[in-house]
Amino acid sequence: MATILNGKELAKKINQKTKEEVVALTNRGVKPGIAVILVGEDPASLMYTRSKQRKADKLGMTSVLKKFPMDASQSEVIEAIHELNVDDSINAILVQAPLPKQISQSEVTEAIAPQKDVDGFHPENLGRLYGNEASNYPVACTPKGIMRILKEYQIPTVGKRAVIVGRSILVGKPMAALLLNADATVTITTSHTTNLAKITSDADIIVSATGIGHLIKSDYIKPGATVIDVGIEQNSEGKLIGDVDYDDIFDKAGAITPVPGGVGPMTIATLMSQTVELAKWSH
Amino acid sequence: MATILNGKELAKKINQKTKEEVVALTNRGVKPGIAVILVGEDPASLMYTRSKQRKADKLGMTSVLKKFPMDASQSEVIEAIHELNVDDSINAILVQAPLPKQISQSEVTEAIAPQKDVDGFHPENLGRLYGNEASNYPVACTPKGIMRILKEYQIPTVGKRAVIVGRSILVGKPMAALLLNADATVTITTSHTTNLAKITSDADIIVSATGIGHLIKSDYIKPGATVIDVGIEQNSEGKLIGDVDYDDIFDKAGAITPVPGGVGPMTIATLMSQTVELAKWSH
Incomplete structure (x- = not known):
């Protein structure tokens, strides 16, 4: 049975801290x-x-x-x-x-x-991230939020195998860079990848961001893997579903983000906390 | 028996073209x-x-x-x-x-x-590369030269598995970005990676840039793999050797760059041809 990575709860904690920092900054x-x-x-x-x-x-x-x-x-x-x-x-x-x-x-x-590039999409910021520079710069909010989830739940990254499904500039590429900077061995797959299930089955951490509903099923993961679901798609019944077939992998995975209540709330909480960081860095 | 990827010969062709372009530009x-x-x-x-x-x-x-x-x-x-x-x-x-x-x-x-950043190390250029932007920008010369070798020898990349051993800003990271932009499924390993031989054995293309002499032996590769050797180290006898144990893998690999005469001459040829490109782009 997997640990549920409760992004909603963590986002609340982060928002509370952001609120306090906004008060402190506003007073200054x-x-x-x-x-x-x-x-x-x-x-x-x-x-x-x-x-x-x-x-x-x-x-x-x-x-x-x-x-x-x-x-x-x-x-x-x-x-x-x-x-x-x-x-x-x-x-x-x-x-x-x-x-x-x-x-x-x-x-x-x-x-x-x-x-001021709070999304971290400017090439200068993406390049600093990929080059693992030590200075302060904004990072794409969804992957940054995912790193906070991993940290909160003490999921190790050093020497672990991470597979990123999807190579968008919003999620896949900055996610790969963050995990590489955290000393993981990182694989990025694309829509041209063949035998995806074999590749994801080698992963300790899977981050899926394709928008293909229920792409990741139990035969795509190894027992105990951490599975992060960034996808969101409306199925034929009009229900919002993730990239990951939650029910199918629940017993096999080690940890999993729900949809909704996983990555989504963390993205917006990170957007807000990063705005505060940008305000601090500018003064 | 592996095809020898003759970087020295290809570099000569590129240098000849660069020379002609320099004449044409100088005349203008x-x-x-x-x-x-x-x-x-x-x-x-x-x-x-x-x-x-x-x-x-x-x-x-x-x-x-x-x-x-x-x-x-x-x-x-x-x-x-x-x-x-x-x-x-x-x-x-x-x-x-x-x-x-x-x-x-x-x-x-x-x-x-x-x-003017001919090495392609500026974060703005690294970010453009990682973001796969269509505009003109310089790219690190060693990986750019390796892409030219792959193209010259018609080694396919789309949907192929590539493993980059080493994550330097000189080679590993831009190499990973170029291969990802060429639609390969890319894995970057680090010094924390465990079971490296298992990972490289899944690869159609291996690029090794660690400086650890003869790290890559025949049990590190799958039959027919393309093996690109960027490493260079002086062994105890004072001889320059690469990351790849050339003799050991020669019969198993599909294609291989020699050391010397492989990647080295291509790096300097690419440095020169990219200088010409920068001159063209600036006018």
Whole structure:
């Protein structure tokens, strides 16, 4: 029977600490601020954006929403980023995905000042992470939150085999870098990988972030493995399910994150705590 | 019997092409230029630096050496870099490793303008590589040279398993990124990895860059594997040997780089051709 890695509970603890730090910083005249840029009216993006704003408000931070119509030009969006880059009340800037076709994700990302890039997607921050630099820089929130879960539950990484299923810039690549920096032996798989089950069966830690519902079943894991589920997909019955077939692996795994209540709440808690870190580093 | 991956021959072809491109660029008034910064009197570093300069001269490029005494301060070195950053006759800047203790490798690397960072070590360039960006940016020369060897010998990467032994910023990390970008399933091992032979035995492509002489023996590889040897070490008899026990694996491997004459000549050929690319991109 697997230990359930309760991301929801851990997120509450982190949010409580963030709240206290926001009070302390605000008393010193440095109220942390986050700006979200949203282009278009995608309902899911609107929902995510609102929930980030609500959380920031609840924790006592400044939160700003810059909303653009679906047909906004890239230069308009980049101009808004340039204004936020020099706005002292804003410590963290994030651009809600997805962007419409006329706007280049990479050009928008590179326009964000690296020291305000709370998503950690700027090449300078990704490069520092991959190069394992000792200085302070932001790191993608989902993988950073996963590392906190591993630490909280004292799951060892040194010399352990980790397999990352999926190589996105949001999750897979920064996750691989963090686990490598934590001295794990890391494998990154792609959609071209053959015999995935054999590869994941060698892993002490599996992080799956493909969005393919119930991809990881019990024959994909070795007994006692830690299984982290970053996927989320709506199945044919309209139910949200993860990459991992939770019920199927529950008896075989050593530890597992539930969906919901696992990685999700940790991502937003990390977004908020990293905004506070950016505010501290800037002063 | 393994195919011998003749880096020396391929490097000759690349150098010939570089030479022609240098002539063409020089005729257009853009003579490519490379600057090497050397701190101290380490004999090996002196030898490497001289061989780079000789090669640059031979190919018709401008080459500049900035030499500092062993006790030079970090700010002196960074000042020289700042001057080279704005010098239009210089397209490529590299700092010869190792640096003395009083100088921070990462601060010196970050001082180099990313568009002149011919070693590809600047976090912005490493991040672009790891993020698989489509724009033009320099990439570490040894792994870039290895990708050219794989291409020349039509060794497939898509869906293949690659194992990188060693996680340096010079070789292991950029190598992993390049192979991942070429759709391989990539594993990076570290000095903490246990049961290395089992892991490398799963690989279609092994790149070893540890400096541990004859680490990779025939029980470390599967039949037909491609084995790339980046290591170089002086054994007790004073002979230079690679990470790979060439004679031991020769009958089992599918393809193998010799030491010397494999990866080494490709690194310097790539350094030169990348200097030409930087010159082109800047104009």
